[in-house]
Amino acid sequence: MLLPLACTALFFPGFFRLCAWGLRRALPRWPLNDCLTFSSRLTSSIQAVLASVSGLLVMWTCDNVITCRHWLAQEYIWVLIPYMTYDLGAMYICYWYRNRGEDKKHTFTIFKNFLKHDRLMLTHHIFILTVLVPIAQVLRGERGDFFVGCIFAAEFSTPFVSLGRILILLKKQHTFLYKVNGILTLGTFLCFRILIFPFMYWSYSQKKGLRLLQTPFHIPIYCNVINSLLIMPQLYWFALLCKKAIQMFDTSQIKKAS
Template sequence: IIISRTVHMFSFRHWLARQYVWFLIPYMIYDSYAMYLCEWYRTRDQNHRHSLTTFRNFLSKNRLMIAHHAVILFVLVPVAQRLRGDLGDFFVGCIFMAELSTPFVSLGRVLIQARADDLALKQQHTLLYKVNGILTLTTFLSCRILLFPFMYWSYGQQQGLSLLQVPFSIPFYCNVANAFLIAPQIYWFSLLCKKASRLFDSPLAKKDG
């Protein structure tokens, strides 16, 4: 969508901008359910029963992620499908790019779980885990954070404005919406950076010790 856009980004149309949403809806529902199952598996009792306590713990520990999914389902989906009319396919395509980092984040969780199930694996110190960590940070930074300055820059190129002029030339609610979207991404990226620093510092710490 982003690459194939024509000269005018506002009226540019691409079928994938609308059809992809029908994949996004079940994916978000599935992802929420999968997160709950992970919490249940980690805290399940001897009877292996689902309980209200487990569900409450899940909501408490994943408030930001659940809110993120809810905003996508109940705000972004209606906006992308109906409220924006026939405009903005380019920007919708940019937002979809955020999911490019998801496979690497998921693989990292799988490797962590594998290590938890078998301590002898030491997956966190394998080359695969480190390479995946680098790819996670790179794709997360470029597709979830730098994506927003890119959209502002693209708009500025269309309107003959500099990047710094764009926030003052668009409706205020656009800036507010983008701020709400990028804020959790910055928070999650900071957590990823902390994990990465521990991962790459641990071998050095062992050598120094």
């Protein structure tokens, strides 16, 4: 417990700072905010790869979705806690450098605007730290490692989301790679952030011999509430991704017509 907690508490902010420092040295003409954004996206991608691989391993090896145990379902939580804490700080640092005035002070107005601008993502992170972590580590007992793995696997789409942002920083948003990555972002987000929830219900129904629509009525109500709270922001973000994809498609059509 203490080893992964301590190591990752040092690794994530340390890598973020080292990456930003390296970019400033390698690309001195880049704005500091772009270096910080690039670094935060790269750090998020590393965590997402670790989480999704851990989740897929748990899902793959758990033959019984209710009682099967896997050490990663317990241990990776101690990686997730420092990452979520770090990411809250990194989000504010990036926002401050993007919106600071000429006086370059940490004003209360900037902090208040940050809370308003990123309130959904902040709520998502705080919900994971204050609700999901206690449930995953204590309240669920020795059951449900498979479903914890499913939640970890939801991070599978994050590297593609981050790559899209990085390509925009590099002024590559009109390239073929950007369009392919956009398609992969939509596909992985749909599968791992939205369809993963009905998949969990289906997996439980198969084990219990229930119909899919009967499953919500045979599990604790708090499971349904938590799943609803988790999927709602995913649906909102997916709608935003679809909107961006449509805009990208319309732009390409205009270029073809011209």
